[in-house]
Amino acid sequence: MDFGDKHIIHMDQDAFFVSVEIKKNSKLAGLPVIIGGTSDRGVVASCSYEARKFGIHSAMPSRMAKQLCPHAIFVKGSMDEYSYYSHQITELLHEKVPLLEKASIDEHYIDMTGMDKFFGCMKFAHELRHSVMDQIGLPISFGLSINKTVSKMATNECKPDGELQIQKLEVQTFLNPLSIKKIPGLGDATFLKLSEMGVRKIHTLTQIPQELMFKILGQNGLSLWQKANGIDNSPVVPYREQKSIGKQTTFESDSMDIAGIKIILTDMITNLAFELRQKQKLTACITVTIRYANFETVTQQAKIPYTSLDSTLIAKAKDLFDKVYSKRMLLRLVGVKLSHLVSGSEQIDLYGPSEKIYNLYQSMDKMRSRYGIDAVKLATVLPNKGDTKSKKASFMNKNS
Numbered sequence: 001m002d003f004g005d006k007h008i009i010h011m012d013q014d015a016f017f018v019s020v021e022i023k024k025n026s027k028l029a030g031l032p033v034i035i036g037g038t039s040d041r042g043v044v045a046s047c048s049y050e051a052r053k054f055g056i057h058s059a060m061p062s063r064m065a066k067q068l069c070p071h072a073i074f075v076k077g078s079m080d081e082y083s084y085y086s087h088q089i090t091e092l093l094h095e096k097v098p099l100l101e102k103a104s105i106d107e108h109y110i111d112m113t114g115m116d117k118f119f120g121c122m123k124f125a126h127e128l129r130h131s132v133m134d135q136i137g138l139p140i141s142f143g144l145s146i147n148k149t150v151s152k153m154a155t156n157e158c159k160p161d162g163e164l165q166i167q168k169l170e171v172q173t174f175l176n177p178l179s180i181k182k183i184p185g186l187g188d189a190t191f192l193k194l195s196e197m198g199v200r201k202i203h204t205l206t207q208i209p210q211e212l213m214f215k216i217l218g219q220n221g222l223s224l225w226q227k228a229n230g231i232d233n234s235p236v237v238p239y240r241e242q243k244s245i246g247k248q249t250t251f252e253s254d255s256m257d258i259a260g261i262k263i264i265l266t267d268m269i270t271n272l273a274f275e276l277r278q279k280q281k282l283t284a285c286i287t288v289t290i291r292y293a294n295f296e297t298v299t300q301q302a303k304i305p306y307t308s309l310d311s312t313l314i315a316k317a318k319d320l321f322d323k324v325y326s327k328r329m330l331l332r333l334v335g336v337k338l339s340h341l342v343s344g345s346e347q348i349d350l351y352g353p354s355e356k357i358y359n360l361y362q363s364m365d366k367m368r369s370r371y372g373i374d375a376v377k378l379a380t381v382l383p384n385k386g387d388t389k390s391k392k393a394s395f396m397n398k399n400s
């Protein structure tokens with residue numbers, strides 16, 4: 001098999017949240033800026049390169065960040081604004097490239113395969129990068145190589161303000177000296193395991209027989225071995241076909257118990273939001289569907305700032321429900337869908353207020369994954385006695 005014939009661009013905004021803040025207030029440029037917890041009990045959501053030099057990183061308690069860099073500037077941040085620019089960047093790229101995947105709030109993959117005969121890929125990517133900088137006004141870097149993994153690693157090596165092409169024949173020489181930590185998807189536990197075996201550089205990893213990697217780490221081990229060898233067959237998934245998740249509930253008997261139906265809606269969202277966080281995804285669009293007893297089906301949709309928080313989603317869903325439920329008729333079904341999913345776990349609204357809430361969510365999610373989804377719920381979600389009875393259905397939808 002030939003893995004080398006693709007031309008994939010990976011584009012990634014440099015310190016995205018911080019760059020948006022600098023765009024608003026140019027005095028912040030060049031300073032150690034921290035986005036997130038403004039209070040003493042907050043958590044760092046993101047920080048500038050200058051702050052990173054002090055050892056500050058995301059998810060670190062603000063108190064610790066202040067100790068590491070007492071003159072750091074804390075900015076509360078706004079997921080609203082970051083989402084706005086994220087959509088602007090996606091729209092700009094979408095107009096100019098044939099095959100675009102939005103990977104996270106500030107990352108895109110572009111498949112240029114086949115186009116390279118008409119445009120020089122490097123020249124095209126260079127111009128694309130400059131149009132983002134000129135038209136959106138935010139710094140961005142890119143890597144160009146034979147697959148998603150190598151391109152992303154190329155971006156990571158050249159950022160900030162960088163461009164890097166790794167040709168097919170250069171791939172292994174590029175990868176070999178890098179730390180295995182640089183392989184996307186290699187977590188702390190795996191790093192520890194491999195380090196203990198004396199595997200720290202990618203080159204060493206490539207020397208391990210595939211079978212042994214499988215024995216030690218299972219399927220993940222095989223995938224890491226492939227990435228270390230510059231192999232990645234995962235396709236660029238077109239933006240419009242990216243997944244959504246949803247749930248719907250059909251009532252055992254048609255109902256006008258609005259309070260009860262809203263509890264069911266809340267319950268479904270609690271489960272979906274948990275699923276988002278487990279998969280480290282954020283959503284930017286929520287849709288509520290109802291079906292009246294006469295089978296008339298209506299929906300309401302809203303764009304929202306990127307989130308995976310129950311509270312934000314529940315408030316919006318109730319709002320949409322009130323808008324969509326316009327006839328005083330019995331209902332037979334309620335459904336909710338979260339779409340425009342991207343990878344990420346940034347939660348400005350969560351990191352912002354307090355470390356306590358952040359920790360609460362972390363421990364709730366831990367218990368849910370251990371004991372099941374219904375094990376832990378916020379008090380507001382607990383149903384009353386004599387609830388509207390229902391049967392539930394989940395769905396994964398690829399094409400919406």
Ligand SMILES: [Mg+2]
Binds near residue numbers: 012014015016106
């Ligand atoms: Mg970035």
